[in-house]
Structure formats: structure tokens, C-alpha cells
Amino acid sequence: MGKNLYMKLALTNMKKNKDMVLPYLIANTIIAGMYFLVIAMLNNKGLKDIPSSGSLVQCFQISNFIISIIAVIFMVYVNSFLIKKRLKEFGLYNILGLEKKHIIYVMLTENIILFGAAILSGMLFGIIFGKLMFLVLLKICHTSAETRFLLSITPFIQTLKLFGIIFVFCSFINSITILRNKTIDLLQRAKYGEKKMRGLIPLTILGLVLLAIAYYKANKIDNYVQAIEVFFPAVLMVMIATYLLFMTGSIVLLNILKKNKSFYYKSNNFISTSSLIYRMKQNAVGLANICILSTMAIVTAAGCMSLYLGQETIIKQFNPFDMMLNKQAEPIQEAAIRELADQYQIEIDDYVEYEATVGSFVLEDNKVQKIDQNIQNMDFSQLYDFVAISETEYNKACNTNLSLEENHVILASLDDLAKLREGLDAVGKMYQVDDIITESPLLKCKNSNRTNFIYLIFSNDEEALAFTNQVYESRYDTNEIKSYQYINYQGEENDKLLFATFVTKLSDANSTASSVDTFRVKAYGMYGGLLFIGILFIIIFLTITILIIYFKQVTEGFDDRERFVILQKVGMDEKMVKQVINRQIIIVFFIPLIMALIHLLAASNIIKALLTAFYMVDMELVLKCIAGTSALFAVTYVVVYKMTAKVYLRIVKF
Amino acid sequence: MDLLEVKNIKKVYHTRFGGQQCPALSNVNFTVEQGEYVAIMGPSGSGKTTLLNILASLDKPTSGEVLLEGKSMGKIKEGELASFRRNNLGFVFQDFNLLDTFSLKDNIFLPLVLSKTNYKEMEKRLIPIAQSLGIEKLLEKYPYEISGGQKQRCAIARAIITNPKLLLADEPTGALDTKASSNLLNIFNSINDNGQTILMVTHSTQAASHAKRVLFIRDGEVFSQIYRGDESKNDFFQRIVSNLSVLSDGGVDIG
Numbered sequence: 083m084g085k086n087l088y089m090k091l092a093l094t095n096m097k098k099n100k101d102m103v104l105p106y107l108i109a110n111t112i113i114a115g116m117y118f119l120v121i122a123m124l125n126n127k128g129l130k131d132i133p134s135s136g137s138l139v140q141c142f143q144i145s146n147f148i149i150s151i152i153a154v155i156f157m158v159y160v161n162s163f164l165i166k167k168r169l170k171e172f173g174l175y176n177i178l179g180l181e182k183k184h185i186i187y188v189m190l191t192e193n194i195i196l197f198g199a200a201i202l203s204g205m206l207f208g209i210i211f212g213k214l215m216f217l218v219l220l221k222i223c224h225t226s227a228e229t230r231f232l233l234s235i236t237p238f239i240q241t242l243k244l245f246g247i248i249f250v251f252c253s254f255i256n257s258i259t260i261l262r263n264k265t266i267d268l269l270q271r272a273k274y275g276e277k278k279m280r281g282l283i284p285l286t287i288l289g290l291v292l293l294a295i296a297y298y299k300a301n302k303i304d305n306y307v308q309a310i311e312v313f314f315p316a317v318l319m320v321m322i323a324t325y326l327l328f329m330t331g332s333i334v335l336l337n338i339l340k341k342n343k344s345f346y347y348k349s350n351n352f353i354s355t356s357s358l359i360y361r362m363k364q365n366a367v368g369l370a371n372i373c374i375l376s377t378m379a380i381v382t383a384a385g386c387m388s389l390y391l392g393q394e395t396i397i398k399q400f401n402p403f404d405m406m407l408n409k410q411a412e413p414i415q416e417a418a419i420r421e422l423a424d425q426y427q428i429e430i431d432d433y434v435e436y437e438a439t440v441g442s443f444v445l446e447d448n449k450v451q452k453i454d455q456n457i458q459n460m461d462f463s464q465l466y467d468f469v470a471i472s473e474t475e476y477n478k479a480c481n482t483n484l485s486l487e488e489n490h491v492i493l494a495s496l497d498d499l500a501k502l503r504e505g506l507d508a509v510g511k512m513y514q515v516d517d518i519i520t521e522s523p524l525l526k527c528k529n530s531n532r533t534n535f536i537y538l539i540f541s542n543d544e545e546a547l548a549f550t551n552q553v554y555e556s557r558y559d560t561n562e563i564k565s566y567q568y569i570n571y572q573g574e575e576n577d578k579l580l581f582a583t584f585v586t587k588l589s590d591a592n593s594t595a596s597s598v599d600t601f602r603v604k605a606y607g608m609y610g611g612l613l614f615i616g617i618l619f620i621i622i623f624l625t626i627t628i629l630i631i632y633f634k635q636v637t638e639g640f641d642d643r644e645r646f647v648i649l650q651k652v653g654m655d656e657k658m659v660k661q662v663i664n665r666q667i668i669i670v671f672f673i674p675l676i677m678a679l680i681h682l683l684a685a686s687n688i689i690k691a692l693l694t695a696f697y698m699v700d701m702e703l704v705l706k707c708i709a710g711t712s713a714l715f716a717v718t719y720v721v722v723y724k725m726t727a728k729v730y731l732r733i734v735k736f
Numbered sequence: 737m738d739l740l741e742v743k744n745i746k747k748v749y750h751t752r753f754g755g756q757q758c759p760a761l762s763n764v765n766f767t768v769e770q771g772e773y774v775a776i777m778g779p780s781g782s783g784k785t786t787l788l789n790i791l792a793s794l795d796k797p798t799s800g801e802v803l804l805e806g807k808s809m810g811k812i813k814e815g816e817l818a819s820f821r822r823n824n825l826g827f828v829f830q831d832f833n834l835l836d837t838f839s840l841k842d843n844i845f846l847p848l849v850l851s852k853t854n855y856k857e858m859e860k861r862l863i864p865i866a867q868s869l870g871i872e873k874l875l876e877k878y879p880y881e882i883s884g885g886q887k888q889r890c891a892i893a894r895a896i897i898t899n900p901k902l903l904l905a906d907e908p909t910g911a912l913d914t915k916a917s918s919n920l921l922n923i924f925n926s927i928n929d930n931g932q933t934i935l936m937v938t939h940s941t942q943a944a945s946h947a948k949r950v951l952f953i954r955d956g957e958v959f960s961q962i963y964r965g966d967e968s969k970n971d972f973f974q975r976i977v978s979n980l981s982v983l984s985d986g987g988v989d990i991g
Binding site: 343344347348349352355356359362449645647649650651652653655656657658 | 794815817818819821822827829833834836837838842845846847849851855858868873895936
């Protein structure tokens with residue numbers, strides 16, 4: 083046996099199976115290319131020039147991890163799928179006189195060619211698109227394109243390593259499969275009957291119950307803490323339910339249809355129903371996979387997209403004022419800030435300064451209570467941030483003339499606090515409420531309104547501090563009066579950033595300073611990185627989904643061909659055959675998509691809640707993003723359908 | 737009146753690019769009367785399968801015509817062919833051609849369902865047929881669960897449930913063992929006795945000896961034919977064998 087023969091055999095096999103090999107190769111190339119790209123980005127020296135490259139690096143590390151896992155699972159899955167389809171062919175070789183070890187050589191040669199080609203073209207793809215993707219990244223991170231995309235040796239080595247491991251693993255599995263099957267089995271393997279399925283109805287009910295519980299849980303929650311708690315169990319339940327419903331539920335449903343004689347014995351329903359039962363028994367897992375992958379792709383993409391598109395809202399939510407400083411002792415001198423502003427041609431619009439204590443509490447009816455750290459399901463609508471301030475400080479900050487007596491308090495808040503008019507019970511200590519102010523420059527701020535936020539104005543500092551001590555216990559330090567400075571300003575983009583950076587630099591260990599402009603730069607990096615991941619994932623998920631669908635259609639095409647030939651012989655005309663085929667493809671093809679969209683609809687509440695963890699509050703935008711990505715996904719799906727249906731019809735045609 | 741009339745059938749196959757011509761049937765003439773049981777024999781390449789495909793309206797002759805009850809098959813429109821086939825012809829194939837996706841009952845019902853027969857009527861027709869073929873206990877099973885002989889009996893049920901004018905069988909015993917074969921041939925005899933016209937293409941002398949008449953085809957023509965008359969099956973068998981030896985003169989392989 084010369085080496086050349088293996089090579090020749092491998093090449094003819096691949097040519098003969100090009101309907102299978104080519105899509106597999108393309109999908110592997112895309113995954114290898116994506117992996118290469120992420121590693122290349124991660125190790126790109128030019129990345130450091132992007133402000134907030136830290137969060138980008140984190141994003142890439144996460145996607146690197148996830149892509150590696152997906153690559154392994156997917157490639158092993160498709161490999162085992164393909165090898166099973168070829169057992170008959172291997173059996174034939176065996177009969178023609180090739181020993182199993184020779185068959186393994188042939189298989190290895192094929193795999194080497196396949197993986198080699200995929201890795202090489204993946205790298206090429208990575209090199210070509212790396213630069214482009216980097217430019218896109220710069221663009222979505224709002225960074226000028228002065229940095230360069232520098233390729234190091236690491237992505238090459240990493241890609242080789244990962245795909246080398248996958249190659250070895252797949253080849254190992256294939257060798258075992260070939261060795262373990264007897265020749266006669268190899269030949270007959272392709273033909274097998276259906277197994278009788280047991281426990282169909284209980285399993286279907288279990289699936290429905292799990293799905294109902296998961297949907298219910300996902301729609302009952304209303305804040306992100308609950309959402310995080312519920313999310314993973316719910317996802318797991320939905321996944322299990324999806325598998326169960328595809329594997330058993332579909333068959334139960336079809337059996338019910340079959341029992342209905344006046345429905346079943348109609349020429350169209352007759353053939354579709356029975357072949358769907360047959361089809362479902364063999365393909366339920368594949369269809370469930372497609373459904374779950376589709377859901378994941380849409381959820382990831384919609385989440386990342388809404389964060390990216392909503393980042394301005396998020397930034398404003400985080401920064402009600404353009405700049406917020408707080409300091410334990412002496413504030414930064416107003417003069418120093420104004421001097422810096424002059425230096426960078428910044429015009430300061432508002433400047434507010436006060437001293438107060440801050441904290442947060444739970445407000446139930448008119449009772450203020452301490453936050454119980456142990457409570458799991460806190461009602462977030464009852465949680466308020468507060469500022470306890472003396473009348474002098476408040477009057478100074480807001481140009482008012484409030485005057486209070488001891489044990490009296492004036493509230494300023496945008497929330498509805500009418501129930502507090504009768505008095506405020508602060509963990510047992512009663513305060514009389516003199517007034518509730520709803521107009522205050524400290525609440526309606528330039529960038530966003532502060533809600534679930536109360537200013538409590540007392541007659542003096544001591545009382546304010548006493549109140550805070552009464553209702554709030556900081557985990558980290560004691561309650562103290564600190565100084566707060568809020569500044570709104572305007573100027574050129576770049577000047578604002580410089581100004582903000584330098585003011586921030588004035589703060590020290592005892593103080594914190596934040597500004598909408600420095601925050602925005604960081605946010606661009608983070609949300610840009612997230613969007614990038616979102617795009618990457620949807621490409622990968624789509625690639626995998628498409629490939630699975632394609633393989634299913636093609637292999638089924640060969641199965642179905644025989645059946646349709648028989649049907650024609652028995653007296654079915656071509657028109658009828660075409661109708662039946664179309665109906666069947668459409669059902670098999672679109673059930674996963676429809677199911678995915680239902681999952682998505684049920685999940686939209688939890689997605690919204692999860693996004694509030696990122697301070698994403700623009701729910702309309704979130705819904706739009708979900709709808710948009712779903713639509714985009716569905717369109718791509720339909721295009722794929724058209725393409726595979728064509729291949730399928732070509733195969734089935736007589 | 738003759739049930740089936742085959743007049744001057746000629747079939748020429750062309751190679752893919754129209755260059756070479758390859759005649760499969762040069763000139764075939766014969767008739768089949770109502771209630772007859774005819775076997776067609778001939779060596780490989782004699783054109784048996786081509787002839788059967790033409791009779792089944794699955795293929796069209798290059799020239800000549802096939803008349804069923806005086807009506808020319810060639811004049812039936814393409815769109816109506818399938819329903820013509822369903823209503824007038826029954827088929828039994830060598831490899832059964834049962835669908836794994838259907839239970840046996842549904843396989844048998846298939847042509848009726850395609851003709852939009854209602855369920856009660858289908859049930860009514862099925863019961864006597866299933867009983868006479870001995871498959872009434874298998875009806876809920878699937879094709880991959882039963883033996884070849886059982887499959888072929890089920891295929892016969894599917895072929896005759898439509899009350900076809902003509903039952904066409906293509907090597908019906910080809911995939912069966914001796915016992916199942918003779919069982920099947922007895923069934924053919926008994927349905928023929930009930931008036932069903934049968935036309936069977938076969939290699940097997942044993943199978944042909946069950947027929948009332950045997951046509952021998954060679955080189956695309958009807959070479960000779962013999963009637964069984966009142967002869968016993970064994971004598972008829974002997975006569976077929978000697979005819980085949982004449983047919984194979986010149987080294988043509990039979991079998």
C-alpha cells in the first residue's frame with residue numbers, strides 16, 4: 083500500500099462527497115478564522131492605544147473562552163455525524179480488501195487535508211479580515227484610527243494548538259468507530275428501523291411543565307437581582323423542555339393527528355404526518371439543537387446590541403451631572419476648578435456644593451428601615467438612596483430659604499411620597515414632615531432625573547448625621563459628613579475630556595471623582611467590546627445553525643429520494659410529490675425557528691431585567707433590539723432555507 | 737374484447753448526447769384477455785423491464801401503442817397518468833417498495849388515500865383482502881418488522897385493493913426464498929381464479945409454470961409463446977424449460 087494510494091483515495095472520497103465536505107470545510111474555516119481573530123485582537127499591541135482597553139481585553143478573553151468551547155463541541159458533533167454517514171462506504175472498502183488500519187489511514191489522510199485546509203484558510207481569513215475587524219472595533223469604540231493592527235505569532239500558535247487538539251480527538255473517535263464495527267455492520271449500519279419509544283406522554287407533560295415554570299419565572303421577576311438568580315435555572319429548564327418537546331412532544335402531537343382518521347386519511351396529511359413522525363424520531367435532537375442555538379444567538383446579539391445602542395442613556399443614568407466629586411474633608415477649591423476650566427476653554431454652567439451624609443434605606447409605607455443584607459428577594463421599588471443634609475447647606479446649594487425645627491424634616495424627591503406627609507418613622511424615631519418638595523436642581527439634573535432618591539433636610543448637621551446613623555450602616559466605614567460638588571459644563575469634545583481628566587487627577591485617596599466624559603470613554607470601550615462579541619457570536623451561531631440545517635436536509639434528501647420514487651410508482655403524480663416535499667421541508671425547517679421566537683418572547687422580560695443591571699433603562703430600545711435581531715435572524719434563516727431547499731429538491735428529483 | 741393490446745411497440749434509447757442509438761424493443765405485439773395470467777420470460781437485456789415500464793405507463797414507447805380496454809395509453813395527458821395508473825393498474829415489485837414510514841395497513845391504503853376514498857370504504861375493502869392473504873394480524877406492524885414473504889403479500893394487497901384491471905408484477909419472487917415464493921405463486925393463482933388479470937415478468941421457470949400462458953422475448957421481440965391448457969404444472973414446467981433452451985441457442989444467457 084503506497085502512500086499515494088491513500089492520498090488518491092482520500093482525494094476522490096472528498097471530491098465525491100463534496101456536497102458534505104465543502105460546507106463542513108467552510109464552517110470550520112469560519113470558526114477557525116473567528117478564533118484566530120479573537121486571539122489576534124487579544125494579543126494586538128495596538129489594542130493598548132484604545133482608551134479603556136482593559137474592558138476590551140476582558141471581553142476578548144471571555145469570547146476566546148466561549149469560542150474554544152463551542153469550537154470543540156461543534157466540531158466533534160459534526161465529525162461524528164459525518165463519520166456515521168460514511169460507515170457503509172468504509173464497509174465496502176473493507177470488503178474490497180482494505181484492512182481496517184488502511185481505512186483508518188485513508189480517514190486520517192482526509193482529516194489532515196480537511197483540518198489543514200480549514201486552519202490555513204481560517205488563518206488567511208483572520209489575517210485579511212483582522213485589520214478590517216480592528217478598524218470596525220475602533221469605530222464602534224469611537225476611537226480615532228491612529229493605532230495599528232499588529233499581528234504577533236501567538237494567534238497562529240493558539241489556533242494550531244486548539245484545532246490540533248480537536249483534530250487528534252476527532253481522528254481518535256473516528257478510528258475507534260471504524261475499529262469497533264464489524265464489516266457486515268458497517269455495510270448495514272445505514273439501514274435501521276425506528277426504535278419504539280416509551281414514556282412519550284409523561285415526558286411530554288414533563289417538558290410542558292418545565293417550560294411553563296421557566297416561562298412563569300422569567301416573567302414574574304422585575305429586577306436584575308432576581309433575574310440573575312432565575313436566569314440560569316430558567317435557561318436550563320427551557321433547554322431540557324426544548325429537547326423533551328422536540329423528542330417526545332412532537333411525536334405525541336403527530337400521533338394524536340394520526341388517530342384522527344378523517345384528518346389523517348387525506349392524501350396530503352397522510353404522507354406528511356407519517357413522514358414527520360419518522361423524521362422527528364431521527365432528528366428531534368438536531369432540531370432542538372437548532373432551536374437552542376438560534377435562541378442563544380438572538381439573545382446574545384439583542385443584549386449586546388441594546389447595550390451598545392443604549393449606552394448614551396446608560397452613561398447619563400450613571401452621571402446625572404457632568405461631573406460629581408466627593409471628598410471626606412475639604413473639597414477641591416472651586417477656584418482651582420474654574421482655573422482649570424479656563425485653561426481648557428470650558429464654560430461652567432452650574433456649580434453646586436454642599437456637605438451632607440448619604441446612604442440608602444428601605445421605605446415601607448411611612449416606615450424607614452435598615453437594609454437587611456440577608457434578604458434575598460428585596461423589593462427594589464422600596465429601596466431609596468438618600469442624602470441627609472442640613473437646612474443651611476441645602477439653602478446654600480439651592481438658593482432656598484428653608485427653616486426647620488428639631489425633629490422636623492423637609493423631603494425633596496421626584497418619587498411619590500404622599501404617604502409620608504403624616505410623619506416619617508425612622509426605625510422607631512418619629513419625624514414630622516413639614517413639606518415635600520418636588521422641584522429641586524439636585525433632582526432634575528442635566529443628564530437624567532434621580533429617582534428612588536430622597537433629600538432629607540434637617541435643621542442642622544448633627545441631626546442629619548444622627549438620622550443617617552439611625553437608618554444606615556455602611557459596610558466599609560462609619561457615616562461621616564462629606565462634601566459633594568456637582569458641576570455642569572460645556573465646551574469642545576476634546577477639551578471637555580481633558581478638563582475632566584485633570585479635575586479627576588486633583589482628587590486623592592480620600593475622594594472620588596467622576597465625570598460623564600471620562601465615563602463615556604470607558605463605556606465606549608466596554609459596550610463597543612460587547613457589541614463586537616455580539617456580532618462575533620451571532621456569526622458563529624449562525625454558521626453552526628446553517629451547517630446543521632444543511633447537513634440535515636442533504637442527508638434526508640438521500641433518504642427521502644427512495645420514498646418519493648416509491649410514491650410515484652404507486653401512483654402519486656409529480657405535482658402532489660412536490661407539494662408534499664415543500665410542506666415537509668417547511669415544517670421541519672421552521673419549527674425550530676418558531677420555537678426559538680416563542681422562547682425569545684417569553685425571555686424578553688428577563689432580558690430587560692438583566693439589562694437593568696447595566697443601568698440600561700430604555701426598555702423600548704431593548705424591545706426594538708430584540709425585534710430587530712429576531713427579524714434579521716429570521717431573514718437569514720429564510721435565505722438559508724431557500725438555498726438548502728434547492729439542494730434538497732435537486733437530490734430528491736427523479 | 738381484449739383487455740390489453742400491445743401493437744408494434746418499439747423503444748429506442750439514446751446515449752446521453754444523442755449519438756448512439758440503442759434499441760431495447762424492436763417490434764412487440766401481443767394481447768392479453770380479461771382473466772388471463774401471462775408470464776413474460778426472456779434473457780437479461782431482452783427488454784423485459786422496458787416492456788413492463790411501458791405497460792405501466794412509467795415510460796413511453798418510441799412508436800406503437802398500448803391499448804387498455806381499447807383506450808390508448810399514449811393519449812392520456814401527463815397530469816392524468818398518475819391517477820390512471822392508480823385506478824387501472826396494480827403493481828408488485830421485486831423489492832416490495834413498501835414505505836418504512838407507514839404501518840402495513842397504511843401502506844395498503846396508500847393508493848386509496850391518494851384517490852380520496854373515505855376511511856370506512858377503505859376498511860371495508862381491506863378486511864377480505866387481508867384475510868385471503870393471511871396478513872390480518874400484521875396490519876399494525878411496520879415493514880422493517882416483518883419477513884420478505886410477508887412484505888410481498890402486503891404489496892399484493894396494496895396492488896389489488898384498488899380493483900385494478902391489470903396486475904403487473906416485476907420479478908415478484910426475486911427476493912423471496914423457495915417457500916415464500918411458492919406461497920406467493922399460489923396466492924397469484926387464487927386471485928387469478930377470482931378473475932384478476934395478471935401480467936408477470938420473471939426469470940424463474942418455477943414462477944412462470946404457474947401462469948396460463950408464457951411469452952418468450954428475445955432481442956426486443958416476442959420470440960414465441962406457449963399455452964398451458966390442461967397440462968399439469970410439472971409438464972408445463974418441462975415445456976418452458978425446453979423452450980428456454982431453444983431461446984438460448986446462440987449462447988444467450990438465461991437467468
